[in-house]
Amino acid sequence: QVQLVESGGGLVQAGDSLRLSCATSGRTFSGFAMGWFRQAPGKEREFVATVDWTGGTTYYADSVKGRFTISRDNAKNTVYLQMNSLKPEDTAVYYCAGAPAALGIQTRSEAYAYWGQGTQVTVSS
Numbered sequence: 001q002v003q004l005v006e007s008g009g010g011l012v013q014a015g016d017s018l019r020l021s022c023a024t025s026g027r028t029f030s031g032f033a034m035g036w037f038r039q040a041p042g043k044e045r046e047f048v049a050t051v052d053w054t055g056g057t058t059y060y061a062d063s064v065k066g067r068f069t070i071s072r073d074n075a076k077n078t079v080y081l082q083m084n085s086l087k088p089e090d091t092a093v094y095y096c097a098g099a100p101a102a103l104g105i106q107t108r109s110e111a112y113a114y115w116g117q118g119t120q121v122t123v124s125s
Contacts, residue, residue: 002026002114004096009119012086016123020081022096022116029077033099035112036070036081038092038121045109048094049081053101061107064090086123093118 008020022034035050049060049070058070069082079096097112106112 002032002098004098004114004116006094006096006116006119009094009121011122011124014087014123014125016086017082017084018086018121020083020094020096020119020121022079022081024077024079024098029072030074031101032114033101033103033105034070034072034079035097035099035106036079036094037097037109037112038090038094039118040089040092043092045095047107047109050105050107051079052105057105059105059107083121086121088123088125091121091123093120 003025006022030053033052036048037045038048039045051058051070051072055072067085072079095118096116098114099106099112
């Protein structure tokens with residue numbers, strides 16, 4: 001089993017920055033590609049960003065490209081999401097997720113076997 005625990009969410013104003021962290025335990029972290037998803041009230045969960053097991057390949061949703069940066073530290077078993085220039089429409093519960101590294105980077109939630117409990121990000125205008 002793999003445990004994922006997100007942290008770093010909060011209430012900020014538009015234009016501010018936040019860094020989310022996702023600490024993992026239970027299995028070899030480098031064996032997983034990692035992703036961030038989010039779910040706003042009344043909306044379906046959507047893909048935000050993903051990084052392969054090396055950290056060398058990343059992919060972003062168009063809505064966050066240029067503002068968010070995903071990264072990972074395999075020595076610390078942690079994946080990060082740096083969020084800059086936050087907008088009210090970024091308000092959501094943010095989830096980190098892990099997918100087998102052999103799948104490469106994935107934007108589909110179905111590819112991810114392990115999920116954290118989520119952390120709330122609220123951006124006020």
